[in-house]
Amino acid sequence: MTPPLIFLIDDEPLFAQPLSLMLRQESFDVEVFASAEDFLAREPYLGVGCLLLDLTLPGMDGNTLLEALQKRPMTTPIIILSGTGDIAATVRSMKHGAMNFLTKPIQKEDLLRAIGEAVALSRRIQPFCSRLATLTPRERDVLDAMLLGLLNKQIASRLGISEKTTKIHRGRIMEKLSVPSLPELVRLWVECGLPLGTGAGSAATPGGAPLQPDKS
Structure with missing residues (x-):
């Protein structure tokens, strides 16, 4: 080891x-x-x-x-x-x-x-922090909004994407991070030393890209 x-x-x-x-x-x-x-x-x-x-x-x-x-x-x-x-x-x-x-x-x-x-x-x-680094910039933006407690409709409006796309991103995030629920995600997020409610989006993880609205 x-x-x-x-x-x-x-x-x-x-x-x-x-x-x-x-x-x-x-x-x-x-x-x-x-x-x-x-x-x-x-x-x-x-x-x-x-x-x-x-x-x-x-x-x-x-x-x-x-x-x-x-x-x-x-x-x-x-x-x-x-x-x-x-x-x-x-x-x-x-x-x-x-x-x-x-x-x-x-x-x-x-x-x-x-x-x-x-x-x-x-x-x-x-393991959780390593998996965070596998998220795409858009998934990191959605994750940040989730941690702010926003609903799918609010996330979609915030990011300039459809609610359907938001749900897809949300599902992929939970799957990639291997967490069963949002409360468990929040617990691990805090243990990683990351602040909640910053609105930082993809800036909160290495290699994050600036927020860019899309049409999806």
Whole structure:
């Protein structure tokens, strides 16, 4: 079995290097990034793992990165590693999808426990998040409208398509995602770290195309 992949985003080599070594000794694969921009330049990862993120980074800070990551499916739950116990920063990061918040210096057992919980969640959501990436841009637009609670007639009007076409897209979405009901879809969507009710359409998944009305 392929080891879980741990992403570490921290610009302090004296912290990142020994931490990455310790994680490799614990049988994790590790990729280290010194900036949020470097991480975003990497090809999206839809495997099992987690992301360790320092909020204080050069250039794009950690919370701005969290906002950017909310626009795509994530199979890697996020653990914040902070040099301060700032309550406001904690609340903000949790609102932006972080799973846990640890304050430096971090005890090894606390970190490994948090990583274990994150990896367990990653294993649960990985199949669903991977299937999300198979949806077409139009299916992603319909899915976004479904998550807003719109009826088929409302979705059709919103997207400039027929109600019949909307029903076809809806059926294909449920089949591709292998979910039995909309409530189950919503639960998995939230576990993937994606926000509800954004109206983001296809922008919420990798490779999404802008909304374009059609005649179907």
